[in-house]
Amino acid sequence: MADQVLDxxxxxxxxxxxxxxxxxxxxxxxxxxxxxxFVPPAGGGHFATLNPxxxxxxxxxxxxxxxxxxxxxxxxxxAYQGAWGAMPGRERAKYLYRVAxxxxxxxxxxxxxxxxxxxxxxxESRDVDIPLAAAHFFYYAGWADKLEHAGFGARPRPxxxxxxxxxxxxxxxxxxxxxxxxxxxxNTCVLKPAETTPLTALLLAEVIQQAGLPPGTVNILTGDxxxxxxxxxxxxxxxxxxxxxxxxxxEIQRAVAGTGTxxxxxxxxxxxxxxxxxxxxxxxxxxxxxxxxxxxxxxCCAGSRLLVQESVADTVLDRLKRRLGTLRLGDPLDKNTDxxxxxxxxxxxxxxxxxxxxxxxxxxxxxxxxxxPERGYWFPPTVxxxxxxxxxxxxxxxxxxxxxxxxxxxxxEAVAKANNTPYGLSAGxxxxxxxxxxxxxxxxxxxxxxxxxxxRFDPASPFGGYRESGFGREGGRHGLAxxxxx
Amino acid sequence: MPDPPRLEVRKTYKLFxxxxxxxxxxxxSYPVTGRRGGLLAHAALASRKDAxxxxxxxxxxxxxxxxxxxxxxxxxxxxxxxLLEGRAGQFADESVKAAGGGQVRAAGQVAAAIDRWVWYxxxxxxxxxxTGAANPVAGPYFNLSVxxxxxxxxxxxxxEPSLLALVSVLAPVIATGNTAVLVASEEAPLAAIxxxxxxxTSDVPGGVVNVLTGRTAExxxxxxxxxxxxxxxxxxxxxxxxxxLERAAAGNVKRVFAAGQDWVAxxxxxxxGLDRMLAFLETKTxxxxxxx
Numbered sequence: 001m002a003d004q005v006l007d008x009x010x011x012x013x014x015x016x017x018x019x020x021x022x023x024x025x026x027x028x029x030x031x032x033x034x035x036x037x038f039v040p041p042a043g044g045g046h047f048a049t050l051n052p053x054x055x056x057x058x059x060x061x062x063x064x065x066x067x068x069x070x071x072x073x074x075x076x077x078x079a080y081q082g083a084w085g086a087m088p089g090r091e092r093a094k095y096l097y098r099v100a101x102x103x104x105x106x107x108x109x110x111x112x113x114x115x116x117x118x119x120x121x122x123x124e125s126r127d128v129d130i131p132l133a134a135a136h137f138f139y140y141a142g143w144a145d146k147l148e149h150a151g152f153g154a155r156p157r158p159x160x161x162x163x164x165x166x167x168x169x170x171x172x173x174x175x176x177x178x179x180x181x182x183x184x185x186x187n188t189c190v191l192k193p194a195e196t197t198p199l200t201a202l203l204l205a206e207v208i209q210q211a212g213l214p215p216g217t218v219n220i221l222t223g224d225x226x227x228x229x230x231x232x233x234x235x236x237x238x239x240x241x242x243x244x245x246x247x248x249x250x251e252i253q254r255a256v257a258g259t260g261t262x263x264x265x266x267x268x269x270x271x272x273x274x275x276x277x278x279x280x281x282x283x284x285x286x287x288x289x290x291x292x293x294x295x296x297x298x299x300c301c302a303g304s305r306l307l308v309q310e311s312v313a314d315t316v317l318d319r320l321k322r323r324l325g326t327l328r329l330g331d332p333l334d335k336n337t338d339x340x341x342x343x344x345x346x347x348x349x350x351x352x353x354x355x356x357x358x359x360x361x362x363x364x365x366x367x368x369x370x371x372x373p374e375r376g377y378w379f380p381p382t383v384x385x386x387x388x389x390x391x392x393x394x395x396x397x398x399x400x401x402x403x404x405x406x407x408x409x410x411x412x413e414a415v416a417k418a419n420n421t422p423y424g425l426s427a428g429x430x431x432x433x434x435x436x437x438x439x440x441x442x443x444x445x446x447x448x449x450x451x452x453x454x455x456r457f458d459p460a461s462p463f464g465g466y467r468e469s470g471f472g473r474e475g476g477r478h479g480l481a482x483x484x485x486x
Numbered sequence: 487m488p489d490p491p492r493l494e495v496r497k498t499y500k501l502f503x504x505x506x507x508x509x510x511x512x513x514x515s516y517p518v519t520g521r522r523g524g525l526l527a528h529a530a531l532a533s534r535k536d537a538x539x540x541x542x543x544x545x546x547x548x549x550x551x552x553x554x555x556x557x558x559x560x561x562x563x564x565x566x567x568x569l570l571e572g573r574a575g576q577f578a579d580e581s582v583k584a585a586g587g588g589q590v591r592a593a594g595q596v597a598a599a600i601d602r603w604v605w606y607x608x609x610x611x612x613x614x615x616x617t618g619a620a621n622p623v624a625g626p627y628f629n630l631s632v633x634x635x636x637x638x639x640x641x642x643x644x645x646e647p648s649l650l651a652l653v654s655v656l657a658p659v660i661a662t663g664n665t666a667v668l669v670a671s672e673e674a675p676l677a678a679i680x681x682x683x684x685x686x687t688s689d690v691p692g693g694v695v696n697v698l699t700g701r702t703a704e705x706x707x708x709x710x711x712x713x714x715x716x717x718x719x720x721x722x723x724x725x726x727x728x729x730x731l732e733r734a735a736a737g738n739v740k741r742v743f744a745a746g747q748d749w750v751a752x753x754x755x756x757x758x759g760l761d762r763m764l765a766f767l768e769t770k771t772x773x774x775x776x777x778x
Contacts, residue, residue, distance in 0.1 A: 135624065151616070246739065253736035258729025265739065422738065441772045442553075451774045458623035462631050462771050467716065468739045473769050476621050478631065486759075 014328070017335040019122045024113045026199065029060040032068055032222065033205035035075040036215025042067035047224075049198055052119035053332050053341040053376040061198045064223035066230045069190070072219040073236040076161045076188040079216030084188050085158070087214075089145035096141030096183060098211035103134035103176075106207065110200055114172055115332040117199040119341030119377070120295055122333050132457055133176035136475075139459035140180035143480060147185065150477055153486030158186035159262055160238035162483065163231045165252075166201075167244045168194035168343050169298040169399075175201050177474045178241055179218060180459075185483035187239065190219045192231050196344045198222040229255070237261060241482065243300075246397070246423070246468050264472025264482040266300065266464055268397040269425030272418035273303030273454060274440065276411075277312045279430035283452065285319045288403070291428055291454040293327065293381050296340055297401040298347070300469075301426035303454055305387075305394060306405045307414050313407045317385060321366060324381050329370045339401060342377040351379050351400030358384045358393040363404070389420055397423070411436065415443045424466030428454045447473070499675070501530045501699065502682035504543035505692020511535050516700070518676060521586035529675050532700035537667070537708045540696035544638040544665040545714055547693030552635045552663040556611035563607035563661060566688045570600045570649075573684060577649045577677065584674045585648070592648075598755060599650040605757075606657035613662060613763055626776040633767040635663035636741055637716030640709035642702060643678060644722040645671050652681055655721055658762035660694055664717075667696045667709060671722065675699035703727065710734040717741035717766055741765065 029046060031038040045063035050056065064072075079085070084092070103110065107130045114125040147156050162182045166174035175191060182189050193201035205220045221227055225248075232240055232252050239262040242252050246267040256263055273291045275284045291303025308316050332340035342348040359365050363384040372378045379400055387394050387404040394404050408414040418427055427446040429437055437451045447465045450456060457463065462478035464470060472482045499518075500507040509515075514531035530536075551559070570577070577599075578592040585592075614633055621629040639659045644651045652668075659666045670678035682697045698705055706727065710718055711734040718735055720728055721744050728744070735742050743765040 250736045250739060253739065254733045257732030257736065267739065437774065441770075447768065447770060449770065449772045451772060453627065453773055453775050456623075456625070456627060456773050458621070458625070458629070460621045461623050461629050461773070462619075462621070462769050464769070466636075466768050466770075470739060471741050476631065476771075477619060478769050486761075 014336065016331070018331060019112055019115075019333045019335060021112055021116065021333065024109045024116070026059050026113070030062060030198070030202050030222070032062045032064055032072070033202065033218075033220040034068070034072045035219070036209065036213075038205070041065060042071070049117060049196060051116050052343050053373070055375055055377075058116060058199065061202065061222040064192070064221035064227040068221060069227065069230040069234055072190045072221055073161055073163075073234050075216035076190050076219055077236060079214055080158075080160055080188040083214035084217045085186060089147060089186070092184065092186065093141045093144035095211055095213050096137050096144060096180065099207060100134045100137035100141060102207045102210055103130065103137065107131065107134065110172060110203060112333065113203060114200050115340070117197050118168065118171055119332050119343050121337040121340045122335055123337065124295060129170055129173045132459070133173045136173070136176040136180045136459040140184040143181075144184040144186075147480070147484065150480050150484070152481060152484045156185075156484040156486055159483060159485060160187060161236060162187045162189045162239045162241060163192075163234065163237040164189055164241045165192045165228045165231065165244065166194060168197040169295060169300070171197035172200040172204060174243055175204055177243070181474070181479045182241070182483045183217065185480055187483050188217050190221060190231060190237070192221050192223065192228045195224045232256065235259070239263070239483065241472075242266070249470060262482065265470035266472070266474060267425075267468065267470040269300045269302070269423045269465065269469050270305060270395065270397055270421040271301055271303050271423075271426040271428065271446065272305045272307045272444070273428035274307045274414050274418055274430065275309065275312070275316060276431035276433070276436065277309040278432050280432060280452070281312065281316060281319065284430040285316065285323050287428060287430060287452070287454040288320055289323055289327075292403045293339060293401050294455050296342055296379070298343060298399055299455065301448060301455065303428050304398060304402070304404060306403055307408055307417055308405065309414075310407045310409050313405075317383070317405065320383065324368050324383070327368065327370070327381060329368070329378065329380060330373055339381060342379050342400065345377055347399065348377040348379060351398055351402060354393055354396060354398045355382060355402055358387070358391060358402075358404070361391045361393070363387045363391055363393060389417060395421055411440065415440065419445045422468040425469035426450065497527065499527045499529045499679040499699070501532055501536060502679065502686065502695070502697040503536065503540045504546070504696065505686060507682075507686070510700070511539070518674070520583045526583060527676060529679070529699040532698040532705060534704065534708045536698060537705050538712070540667040540698055541638060541709070541712050541714055543693035543696050544667050547665045547691055548637060550691055551660070551665055551694045556614070559610040559661070559663065560607055562689045563610070563657070564604065566684060566690060567600055567603045567607055569684045569688050570603060573680070574600065577680060580677055580680060581648055584676060595648050595650050599648070599653040601755065602650065602758065603653050603657050606661040609661045609763065610663070613767070616760070617764065617767065617769070621771070628774045628776055629771065631769050631771045633662070634770050636766045636768055637664060638714060639664045639666050639766050640712070640715045640718040641666055641668040642706055642718075642720055642722035643668055643671050645673060649677050649681065652678055654758060655719055655762070656695065658758070659719070659766050660690075662763050662767050664766050665694045667698065667715070669702055669705050669709070669722075670697055670699045672700070672702045706731055707734055710740070711737055713738045715740060717743065719765075720744040
């Protein structure tokens with residue numbers, strides 16, 4: 001009965017429902033945002049940012065040089081010692097509330113631009129990325145005048161200038177995660193968006209102008225990895241916050257060694273999503289899909305390893321594949337789209353290479369047989385079964401729509417396998433047994449545990465990893481700690 | 487004819503690993519001298535292999551210690567304070583021999599160390615209430631954040647030879663449920679071994695605290711680079727070596743901590759604050775839907 005397929009009849013053929021791009025106007029070229037205005041880069045260099053769904057250039061953005069980093073850090077220091085640093089918390093709060101409100105007002109514009117530059121489905125940018133970014137500013141705005149009650153001493157002080165380097169998977173949301181708590185605490189910021197997704201950060205610069213923040217409070221430097229390195233190594237920066245790969249995170253930790261610069265790292269993951277035989281299996285299948293195929297799997301906390309109890313493994317896999325058959329891959333701006341474009345050629349190559357390694361090492365590959373657009377970067381939802389713990393696809397972060405399925409028999413075995421990677425960012429547990437949820441939650445070495453749900457985010461909820469997934473928390477009261485000293 | 491004066495029974499100072507007191511597997515030792523230059527003991531000169539053994543012992547002890555109830559950990563730590571109290575005179579005597587200074591000052595410092603240990607013994611069942619949270623998320627979810635121990639913590643003990651310095655770095659690490667590998671001060675390692683003797687005869691499970699004596703310059707790089715050490719406290723590190731140790735610690739994204747040494751100040755009774763506990767705690771956030 002449970003395995004019967006409902007016949008929905010005919011006449012339900014797909015009709016595209018593309019979101020209009022008229023709402024957003026993209027300039028042919030963008031400069032750096034330093035000291036409250038857009039200024040040309042010292043080296044004069046620009047590079048193109050592409051629409052990954054079409055491989056067409058969207059705009060040119062500036063390549064920040066060491067000289068630009070110097071300039072941005074200097075004006076951020078001025079703002080810290082000047083207008084922003086001297087401002088009472090209640091005034092900072094009002095500025096941040098303004099930013100939150102403008103983000104809400106211009107949310108559709110941001111959503112379309114995010115999907116164009118990143119390749120993620122408009123449904124996600126519209127319903128997740130942009131509302132959460134606004135909510136983040138709204139949440140931390142309210143902390144700015146309450147810091148003495150946050151539990152970090154009676155008179156907590158900001159650190160100074162924060163250098164913040166963010167990834168391409170949630171471009172605007174990651175900017176909000178970085179800027180909102182730093183500014184609420186009274187720091188000034190130099191933000192370096194990812195090389196392939198700079199456009200929403202530059203639109204945010206415009207919002208910051210509209211909100212009237214004092215010049216130099218937020219500075220935004222576009223560029224490649226070299227610009228990020230220059231920012232991280234800059235002696236005028238008091239605090240570094242980085243979200244990205246574990247590999248780069250370790251380089252940054254080495255770069256700041258011995259300098260006394262404060263550091264928080266939000267790095268990679270290889271999360272286990274653990275499904276017990278008593279789980280509500282249809283809900284679990286939805287959670288598995290949401291866990292690994294949300295945002296094309298470009299999610300550090302993605303549930304990229306499915307650990308399913310042996311007795312229900314075949315059932316879960318069958319239902320999972322059937323559910324995946326309903327996913328629609330294609331135009332990110334189509335409101336029907338579930339799976340958008342892979343963000344870059346480089347990332348597509350990495351996903352392709354690791355998937356090939358999965359086959360070579362003996363796992364069984366299943367990929368959704370769906371039409372793939374002729375242009376752009378695409379990878380169909382893929383499930384590997386028969387995966388062993390030693391396989392690269394069970395150990396390495398793929399950061400794509402690729403799920404590795406392993407099985408277990410006992411709860412102890414599930415815990416041992418779940419914890420058997422160097423990472424510790426997140427985990428999922430699916431079971432109807434309450435005591436087992438807490439038993440598992442206590443033993444999973446991960447910073448976020450989603451029980452009977454997955455990939456939920458909220459500005460009030462601390463997020464961050466154990467072990468090689470990094471240190472420090474973003475979100476909630478805990479998210480203030482990295483930006484304050486007692 | 488009167489009896490000759492009684493001959494003193496001297497103590498052998500060895501390592502403390504996994505609840506046992508082995509000599510260094512290398513067979514090495516080094517002379518430890520007092521303030522006036524006299525020989526106090528031959529301490530074990532731990533090798534890199536001893537350091538790795540200590541990490542393994544700490545890792546094995548971690549599930550039991552971190553999984554014990556907070557009430558139980560608090561009682562075990564309080565028991566340590568009880569035994570320290572009984573040996574207060576011994577610690578004061580050792581301090582005078584090692585570092586000089588008057589008996590009164592040494593006794594005062596030992597008393598402060600014991601009081602500080604009692605302070606930490608009360609924390610295991612309270613720190614979660616101070617640092618955890620019920621988070622009001624915008625949706626039908628129960629969302630709780632709780633602190634959990636980071637894991638195996640390596641400690642480079644300060645050069646300051648006193649019991650107070652040792653207690654100040656060690657107690658916050660194990661009160662929060664971590665297990666520890668402590669490298670004793672190279673010049674003045676004996677108090678650490680005497681503390682280990684107290685830990686061994688209290689109810690602290692073997693492996694929760696492991697103590698190495700020897701060359702800090704030899705042991706610290708091994709611990710900083712060790713892939714099964716989760717955090718390192720560099721309070722006692724040579725400032726010149728600190729950058730190298732931090733670079734090595736990046737290999738597995740270790741939490742690196744180094745803070746001021748408040749016990750050097752005269753106000754020993756002042757509260758040490760929460761920083762040393764918070765440095766070795768992770769925050770775990772658990773979500774669950776709410777529904778009927």
